[in-house]
Amino acid sequence: MPQIDSLDRGGSQQRDSLSHQAIEDYVKTIYALAQEESPVSTSRVAAARLVKPASATSMLQRLARLGLVNYEKHYGATLTPAGDKLALEVIRHHRLLELYLMEALGFRWDEVHEQADVLEHVISEKLEERIAAALNYPIFDPHGDPIPALDGSMAVVDTTALSDVPAGGRARVSRIPDDSNSELLRYLAGLGLVPGAEVVVAEVAPFLGPLTIEVAGARQAIGRNLADLILVISIQ
């Protein structure tokens, strides 16, 4: 995307303008928010980026001028095909980096998101390809999130929340969507609730009470809110 490369390498006259990283972070945010509801309102963008609505508005207007976003103040924002492509490229970097940091460098799964959030903006396409090759072209990151292929396509997995598995049901952990919550990830890893782990739901307390599960050879009680955050595939 030439206009972004030129911004990134821009001289002082462009320093007041948008940084490469800010563009990518906003595009990634809009992509994620659009999975829940599209178009994405200015206030949702502002809340997700932790900025005032006026800042989000001006950012969205600038992204629209770059051809990455369709934006009207009272309608909200959608990504253009170019914006979509950029978002998927950054997500690909992020998820490949998370897996690489874990597999090759020994980081824990609760540490990699923070590192990948920085590195995702700076790795070259050549380094990205080397990382993908070193990992044998993986389809999922350590949190079970699908890694977009070079053409933007991603594996689609039909998951349900662990909290929807009835008593007596068995399931395999597929995905922990909140990959930035390191406290949550440490807790889940301690229980053995990581992608690939098999879980038996032994009991479900009534009135939205806790679930008693068997995982990694142990019985554990986990709260309903926590079980909502764990996506699983039912096993017969």
Ligand SMILES: [Zn+2]
């Ligand atoms: Zn992450």
